[in-house]
Amino acid sequence: MSNIKKFMYVNRRAPYGTIYAWESLEVVLIGAAFEQDVSLAFIDDGVYQLVKGQDTAGIGMKNFSPTYAALGDYEVTKIYVEKESLEERGLTLDDLQHLVWEDEDDDWAEKDSIRLVSCAELAQVFAEQEVMFNF
Amino acid sequence: MNLTIQVNEGPYQHQASDSAYFFTKAALEKGHEIFRVFFYHDGVNNGTRLTTPPQDDRNVVKRWSELAAEHDLDLVICVAAAQRRGIVDDGEAERNKKDATNIAPGFRISGLGQLVEGGIQSDRLVVFGD
Amino acid sequence: MSILHLVNKSPYERDSLDTAVDYMLDGDTMLLIEDGVYAAMSGGKAASKISGMKVSVLGPDLAARGISEEKLVDGVTVVDYAGFVDLVESNDKVQSWL
Numbered sequence: 001m002s003n004i005k006k007f008m009y010v011n012r013r014a015p016y017g018t019i020y021a022w023e024s025l026e027v028v029l030i031g032a033a034f035e036q037d038v039s040l041a042f043i044d045d046g047v048y049q050l051v052k053g054q055d056t057a058g059i060g061m062k063n064f065s066p067t068y069a070a071l072g073d074y075e076v077t078k079i080y081v082e083k084e085s086l087e088e089r090g091l092t093l094d095d096l097q098h099l100v101w102e103d104e105d106d107d108w109a110e111k112d113s114i115r116l117v118s119c120a121e122l123a124q125v126f127a128e129q130e131v132m133f134n135f
Numbered sequence: 136m137n138l139t140i141q142v143n144e145g146p147y148q149h150q151a152s153d154s155a156y157f158f159t160k161a162a163l164e165k166g167h168e169i170f171r172v173f174f175y176h177d178g179v180n181n182g183t184r185l186t187t188p189p190q191d192d193r194n195v196v197k198r199w200s201e202l203a204a205e206h207d208l209d210l211v212i213c214v215a216a217a218q219r220r221g222i223v224d225d226g227e228a229e230r231n232k233k234d235a236t237n238i239a240p241g242f243r244i245s246g247l248g249q250l251v252e253g254g255i256q257s258d259r260l261v262v263f264g265d
Numbered sequence: 266m267s268i269l270h271l272v273n274k275s276p277y278e279r280d281s282l283d284t285a286v287d288y289m290l291d292g293d294t295m296l297l298i299e300d301g302v303y304a305a306m307s308g309g310k311a312a313s314k315i316s317g318m319k320v321s322v323l324g325p326d327l328a329a330r331g332i333s334e335e336k337l338v339d340g341v342t343v344v345d346y347a348g349f350v351d352l353v354e355s356n357d358k359v360q361s362w363l
Contacts, residue, residue, distance in 0.1 A: 023175065027251070034255065119288065132260070161347050259353050260358075261359050264361065
């Protein structure tokens with residue numbers, strides 16, 4: 001398909017309390033097969049999706065957080081985390097999973113997927129997109 | 136323009152499906168094309184024919200079915216979300232050994248790829264949800 | 266690449282209006298629908314946030330909630346569903362702040 005679009009998946013929901021985070025991640029995984037130019041943004045409570053050390057044993061739900069670490073294998077390598085949302089929640093990048101991808105054009109060097117950006121910077125990224133996915 | 140509409144919530148609990156319906160209708164009246172209406176999350180519950188709303192209330196499901204018949208709309212229910220929530224057509228009943236079906240006329244069950252395809256093929260994606 | 270920002274939640278219940286305002290760039294438009302229309306009332310908590318911005322509100326949702334047009338923040342325009350469709354067409358994409 002020659003028709004490559006810039007897709008932005010916007011995540012603003014915390015995991016587990018509702019199913020939105022998990023089912024939107026399913027769209028990202030399926031969507032990867034369509035080889036579009038994909039980005040993910042984590043804003044507001046969406047940043048909680050990436051927090052490391054999630055253990056769902058006591059609530060009887062599947063822990064889907066390891067899936068984020070696999071996104072690099074699906075060639076989803078642009079993961080924007082909004083700085084203000086993290087700070088407002090008393091979190092830093094160290095509280096989040098370390099997400100990486102391997103760059104085949106650079107001898108499979110491991111590179112960071114997460115880009116910590118301000119709201120103003122992310123608004124500019126939004127401006128360049130063609131399709132916004134919301135869940 | 137060519138549109139894909141996404142509905143993330145079921146009928147009655149939220150206004151999302153009503154808003155999506157009136158938006159879709161208005162777009163059709165203005166001569167725009169609806170590439171697809173995709174029902175996701177609890178939005179799959181818009182596709183059961185077994186609802187019986189009171190006489191003095193609108194029939195959300197029937198309204199979608201009628202709009203689909205009138206304009207040959209493609210109403211797609213996400214299969215993964217439908218399996219979780221028990222929306223079943225003949226194919227799903229056979230595959231998953233269910234003793235009944237409940238899908239409403241004009242709806243079909245298909246994969247998430249249908250939503251992604253909508254994003255690729257349409258000029259705009261408009262999402263209605265909670 | 267202009268964005269139509271859709272907000273459907275009351276500013277008293279969720280922070281989606283605040284985030285949408287933060288993400289609005291010059292040339293973008295905001296459309297308030299469903300419970301989002303409460304943000305368009307003058308004297309309300311969100312009034313100062315949206316004043317001066319390009320904001321429209323969906324008339325049928327306004328009427329359903331008993332809000333007359335005189336109660337709206339100055340500069341907010343009222344559209345019907347056909348106007349909603351026009352806004353989707355005149356912007357390059359839609360961001361629903363769910």
